[in-house]
Amino acid sequence: MTESSNKAACILIVEDEAAIRTLISFACAAAGYEVKCAESAIKAQSIVDNNPPDLVLLDYMLPELSGVDWLEKLRANPKTEHLPVIMLTARGSETDRVKGLNAGADDYIVKPFMPRELIARIQAVLRRYQFQSQTGEENQNVEVVCGPLTMNEASFEAKVDGEPLSLSAKEFKLLLVFAKNPERVYSREMLLSLVWDNAYVDERTVDVHMLRLRKQLQGTRAENLLQTVRGLGYRAHIPEQS
Numbered sequence: 001m002t003e004s005s006n007k008a009a010c011i012l013i014v015e016d017e018a019a020i021r022t023l024i025s026f027a028c029a030a031a032g033y034e035v036k037c038a039e040s041a042i043k044a045q046s047i048v049d050n051n052p053p054d055l056v057l058l059d060y061m062l063p064e065l066s067g068v069d070w071l072e073k074l075r076a077n078p079k080t081e082h083l084p085v086i087m088l089t090a091r092g093s094e095t096d097r098v099k100g101l102n103a104g105a106d107d108y109i110v111k112p113f114m115p116r117e118l119i120a121r122i123q124a125v126l127r128r129y130q131f132q133s134q135t136g137e138e139n140q141n142v143e144v145v146c147g148p149l150t151m152n153e154a155s156f157e158a159k160v161d162g163e164p165l166s167l168s169a170k171e172f173k174l175l176l177v178f179a180k181n182p183e184r185v186y187s188r189e190m191l192l193s194l195v196w197d198n199a200y201v202d203e204r205t206v207d208v209h210m211l212r213l214r215k216q217l218q219g220t221r222a223e224n225l226l227q228t229v230r231g232l233g234y235r236a237h238i239p240e241q242s
Helices: 004-006 018-030 041-050 067-077 092-103 113-134 170-180 188-196 206-215
Strands: 008-014 033-039 055-059 085-089 107-110 142-146 151-154 157-160 228-229 233-236
Touching: 008 018, 008 041, 018 033, 018 041, 018 055, 018 113, 033 041, 041 055, 041 067, 055 067, 055 113, 067 092, 085 113, 092 107, 092 206, 107 113, 142 170, 142 228, 151 170, 170 188, 170 206, 170 233, 188 206, 188 233, 206 228
Parallel strands: 008 033, 008 055, 055 085, 085 107
Antiparallel strands: 142 151, 151 157, 228 233
């Protein structure tokens, strides 16, 4: 990302501890970003409603409404479902990481962290979303069809036999990888690179998102579309028509 694009990007910091909020603000401002701050999810929601930022740095534990709960609300709202969000938290257990990523976080950073690492993570997430925005117009009418599944890259819509699926941004990108290349086997490492850009998450993250996708497909003609290839990874398999 260029310096000019850094300056154009607005970062919303949602953190209830003033000292940490100040530290993060300084690091982001020094990197050329516009900075906005909120000490609660309630105040952050007001900022998002009135002037949406380009990315949110979100603390896990917040007063009134936790960061994870607020993130789930963002992802459930069509206006903010694709808003880039990085979680910042002292809760670094695997369970907490999975919960944060499962709620829709694009990345998960455990405190304490180095400012340079934080800026690198911000740049990586913004690059991914910037690329999606630039290519969205080209893909406006491009649909990917995989058996009964149809996906539109521009609108982030996925349907099975015309019925829409409710997917997070990461779930959509993961499913799209398989839909574009049915029968190809992807290892967890490959999927982390393609979907998460190796954003410091472990292979368990892939398994969690695959489980969620399978639950979404249950009861549809695509419920057996995603298959586990023992010892190798996952693939999309389209049964032959009898």
